[in-house]
Every structure is written in C-alpha cells, then in structure tokens.
Amino acid sequence: MRTPVIVGNWKMNMTPSEAKSLLEELVELDLDESVEKGVCVPAIDLLLASEILKDSDIKFGAQNMYFEESGAYTGEISPKMLNDIKADYVILGHSERREYFNEDDELINKKVLSALDHDIVPILCVGETLEEREANKQEEKVKEQLEKDLKGIEGKDITKVIIAYEPIWAIGTGKTASAEDADDMCAFIRNYIKEAFCEDCAGKIRIQYGGSMKPANVKELLAKENIDGGLIGGASLKANDFEQLINHKK
Numbered sequence: 205m206r207t208p209v210i211v212g213n214w215k216m217n218m219t220p221s222e223a224k225s226l227l228e229e230l231v232e233l234d235l236d237e238s239v240e241k242g243v244c245v246p247a248i249d250l251l252l253a254s255e256i257l258k259d260s261d262i263k264f265g266a267q268n269m270y271f272e273e274s275g276a277y278t279g280e281i282s283p284k285m286l287n288d289i290k291a292d293y294v295i296l297g298h299s300e301r302r303e304y305f306n307e308d309d310e311l312i313n314k315k316v317l318s319a320l321d322h323d324i325v326p327i328l329c330v331g332e333t334l335e336e337r338e339a340n341k342q343e344e345k346v347k348e349q350l351e352k353d354l355k356g357i358e359g360k361d362i363t364k365v366i367i368a369y370e371p372i373w374a375i376g377t378g379k380t381a382s383a384e385d386a387d388d389m390c391a392f393i394r395n396y397i398k399e400a401f402c403e404d405c406a407g408k409i410r411i412q413y414g415g416s417m418k419p420a421n422v423k424e425l426l427a428k429e430n431i432d433g434g435l436i437g438g439a440s441l442k443a444n445d446f447e448q449l450i451n452h453k454k
C-alpha cells in the first residue's frame with residue numbers, strides 16, 4: 205500500500221510576504237492525514253516555510269539544488285543548506301529547468317545522487333514533449349531519462365525517490381493527459397523500475413502525475429492504479445484548491 209503524495213510546486217511565484225500569508229492559511233486547513241503533502245517553494249521562501257510549517261504535517265522542499273555541499277557556485281543552493289532547515293524534498297529535472305536552464309541528464313543524475321546522500325527526497329520529473337507524444341515516442345523518451353537520471357542509485361535507495369511523470373504539453377496549459385494515458389505512462393515507469401531494480405521496489409516506489417492537475421480532475425487521476433499522487437503547479441497557489449486536492453477522498 206503506497207501513501208499518496210501530493211506536492212505543490214509554486215515555481216517562480218510568491219514573494220516572501222505573499223508566501224507568508226499562503227503558508228499561514230495552509231497550516232489552518234483541515235487536511236486529510238492519510239495523504240502525504242508538501243510545498244516546494246522558491247529559494248527565498250524556504251526559511252519561512254521551514255518556520256511556519258514546523259508544527260504541521262505539511263512537508264516542504266526546494267525546486268532545485270546544486271549537487272556540491274558548498275563552494276564557489278554563485279547563485280546556487282546546496283543540500284547542506286537544505287539539511288540545515290530540515291527540507292524534506294527537492295524537485296529535480298523539472299522540464300522548465302531542462303528547457304530554460306539547459307540542465308542535462310548527467311547533471312540531474314548528480315543532483316539525484318547528492319539528494320539521496322543527504323537524506324532529501326528527490327522528486328525526479330520526467331516526461332515527453334508534444335512532438336514526441338505525436339510521434340508515439342513517449343516511452344522511448346521517458347526510458348532514456350530514467351536510465352540516465354537514476355544511474356548509480358543503489359537498490360536500497362530507489363524507493364526513497366518520488367518520480368513525477370509530467371507530459372510537457374500538459375504543464376500550465378490547462379490540457380491534462382487522459383487518466384488512462386497518465387496511468388499507462390506511470391505503469392511504464394513502474395515496470396522500468398521492476399526491470400532495472402527489483403519487483404518489490406516497483407511495488408513501493410511512488411509515481412506522481414503532473415500537468416494541469418486540479419480539483420476538477422484529481423479524483424479521476426488518483427483513482428488510477430499506478431498514479432500515487434500529484435505534482436501541482438498552478439492549483440497549489442490557492443489554499444482552497446490545495447485543500448480540495450489533498451482532501452480529494454473526503
């Protein structure tokens with residue numbers, strides 16, 4: 205039995221004063237305890253999240269990090285810094301990082317290994333473009349990302365990773381993959397984990413769907429066998445939508 209995990213990705217939204225208000229609203233919500241939940245906030249809001257969420261069961265994390273612990277890497281944040289404020293998650297390999305900041309699989313792999321070394325749960329994003337989907341190459345693309353991004357992970361660690369399947373054409377567009385297509389790709393990912401790691405690992409690893417998930421479609425998506433949660437962009441910016449997403453079973 206896998207615990208569902210729903211995480212908000214605020215992306216580059218929320219000034220510290222806006223973040224403070226939203227975080228204070230979130231801690232007042234009556235949220236389903238059986239769902240693991242969290243928010244990945246901009247770097248400048250991390251300390252606020254750590255302080256405001258510390259007595260709640262809402263976890264928090266970063267949207268990116270560098271793999272080194274410290275040094276001359278202007279503009280970056282490190283796993284050691286995230287450990288110091290007790291961050292739970294770090295999103296890695298988001299398609300926006302891959303596309304706008306030229307992050308490649310080799311770099312993402314170093315970050316995933318570093319997050320695991322520092323006991324931070326990596327939320328690894330994979331997914332295909334519209335062109336790849338139309339050419340029926342979505343499995344080929346996702347398999348290649350998984351092979352490269354998960355390279356060198358030991359069997360004992362693979363189930364600590366959360367994989368987020370995010371078809372790029374569904375991100376922020378209002379277009380959602382059908383629940384069947386999303387489930388098929390999550391099943392494909394699970395099967396990859398079975399072949400590359402072990403059957404037990406495949407049964408335990410959690411796979412999220414991300415891409416225009418919102419209160420109106422969350423039930424249908426999360427009812428699917430292989431979808432264990434969501435990585436939520438736009439709908440995580442409003443306390444009311446976040447509440448409905450977490451409480452989708454109620």
Ligand SMILES: O=C[C@H](O)COP(=O)(O)O
Pocket residue numbers: 213298370374375376377378414415416417435436437438439
């Ligand atoms: O990380 C979250 C995803 O990119 C989905 O974003 P979205 O819910 O705004 O489509």
